[in-house]
Amino acid sequence: MHSFGYRANALVTFAATILAIICALASFSDTLKSPSPTAQVQVLSINWFQNQPNGNDEVSMTLNISADLQSLFTWNTKQVFVFLAAEYETPKNSLNQISLWDSIIPSKDRAKFRIHTSNKYRFVDQGSNLRGKEFNLTLHWHVMPKTGKMFANKLVMSGYRLPQEYR
Numbered sequence: 001m002h003s004f005g006y007r008a009n010a011l012v013t014f015a016a017t018i019l020a021i022i023c024a025l026a027s028f029s030d031t032l033k034s035p036s037p038t039a040q041v042q043v044l045s046i047n048w049f050q051n052q053p054n055g056n057d058e059v060s061m062t063l064n065i066s067a068d069l070q071s072l073f074t075w076n077t078k079q080v081f082v083f084l085a086a087e088y089e090t091p092k093n094s095l096n097q098i099s100l101w102d103s104i105i106p107s108k109d110r111a112k113f114r115i116h117t118s119n120k121y122r123f124v125d126q127g128s129n130l131r132g133k134e135f136n137l138t139l140h141w142h143v144m145p146k147t148g149k150m151f152a153n154k155l156v157m158s159g160y161r162l163p164q165e166y167r
Contacts, residue, residue, distance in 0.1 A: 026076050027148025033074055039067035039139045039155050041084065047118060049130070049167045057130035059123040059162060065101065065139075066114040072143050073108035080105040081142045086123060087156075088135035098123050100137075132164040 047060040065084060072080050083102035090096055100119040105111050137160060142152040 023147040030074055030076050030148060035071040037069045037071055041065050041137045041157055043160055049163055051128060051166055057125045057128055060118055062118050064116055069111040070108050073111055076145045078144045078146045083140050085138050086135050087138050088133050090129045130162050133162045135160050
């Protein structure tokens with residue numbers, strides 16, 4: 001009749017097929033949910049705004065970041081990577097993005113947060129383009145599922161302006 005190897009192969013193939021179907025269904029179930037995260041960022045103060053000896057502008061800010069990203073979590077979510085970026089235009093580039101802060105959110109109970117911090121990464125522009133510059137603060141997130149494809153989105157908050165003079 002059939003050898004042990006043939007039976008083991010059939011069993012492993014059947015189990016892998018069932019596992020693949022379950023993973024595909026889990027990934028598809030995430031597309032049915034439409035998350036609605038909220039966020040708000042306040043620039044409390046400009047700690048310093050200076051022109052470095054090499055001619056680049058550098059800014060340090062104190063920020064209040066509050067967000068509710070709980071709606072991004074489903075039973076298939078492993079973690080969410082979130083970062084805050086300053087986005088602005090210069091004569092050379094239509095979009096400049098500088099990451100100011102980031103975090104990994106491992107669970108739904110940590111997805112609602114309020115943070116008082118200064119920018120974690122340096123806000124530096126190559127050149128003297130930041131004086132009086134309007135910029136947006138954009139909260140980006142990347143949802144990393146247990147199975148299926150990653151997806152990303154963002155929330156843009158506009159209306160921020162840097163000072164006209166160095167401090």
